[in-house]
Amino acid sequence: MDMIDQGRPKAAQVYHLLRAAIVGLEYTPGDVLSEKDICDSLDVSRTPVREAILRLVSEQMLVVRPNAGTYVSPIRLRDVLEGQLVRETLETRCVRLAARFFKPRYEDEFETLFLRMQKAYERMECNEFYALDEAFHRLICDCAGYSHLWHVMQSAMGPLDRVRRLAFPVQLHFDEVIDEHRQIYLAIQAHDEVRAEALMTGHVNSIFESLEHLVRDPRGLLIEGLRRDDPQALKQLGFRVR
Template identity: 40%
Template structure:
């Protein structure tokens, strides 16, 4: 397990440390910098980060609640493998939430939301054409979050975030494929056009179609990388 010092990761001692460690570790798990089945030592993490063990423990508890780490009494804590059943459950829950969000957004989209979505789509297109998944992933997140924020329901996005961790690891594995980035951008464009057209049925259908994309790759990825899938 390789971690830079806390100062190099932007951990602010004036802000709640536990929340910052949670964000850091979650990002590393979702990007597979911390690999499935890798051991996570509370003591080692606190030493490497130069912080006490309490915020590390708090972060690991939150990650366990999201099924991103497994805690085994007497054995330790490990990054959870990617479990197909949990990915399918996360996809189901996310689709239900975001389809409703897209429908609500299309009923009365604000000019601000449309401008933000349009700007993000342009940046996504650039990243997709350049084949830069590291640039694309945060833009993808921002696009989906913008829709929730655009209907004044930021808690909807926080709830979506809490259930989609297992999905995100599968998404990360598929992103290096440039045609896949271009396909996702096309699907985002269709969602945008439906919302722009004030068409709730079309927006909901476009969002459902988009979020089912992960189902097309999960079994293929599991066959290619059995060591990280349960």
């Protein structure tokens, strides 16, 4: 993990570092987290670490067992789909607002993101590409005029984000993601709310394709409730599958 900036609020930094480590599979389901080790590695007191842990517990990323310790939560399929429902509902609405209120001053930010994504793709840097993917969706919230909405979504998307990151090295479809992002951006730039919403719906629902890939990959064993003998099980849960 990176080091803490002593001039900024420590609890928020510890939270983001731990969350990124869990999503990036530096910590896997069932791993034990030592408060002391985290404090020592980040050079912080126990207070910001405990605050970060409590926040991650509320987001289903960690489990605290009395007299036993702090563990990385299992990835449960039902929690993943719950996060997907939140994401689809909010992002499709948000992208319409982004298209409605888009201003030219955002163009350079989008183009810079696409350039950085392309370079990360060429180097096959999964962690960097995932972070840039997140930045793209956060920028859409900014364009919509609701910057805080990204944090609201993240608080409900912990298990979903873990699966999205888990699927990256399985699918290796970075070029498709870049193209989908650019098409969404062009619709936003053109103030085409209907097209932007349709493209975003298809984009965020690609998680079901990711889950179907993981059914056939050993990494899928990390997801509780993902039936490896039945790739169509997702349809039985009432969600669309592309």
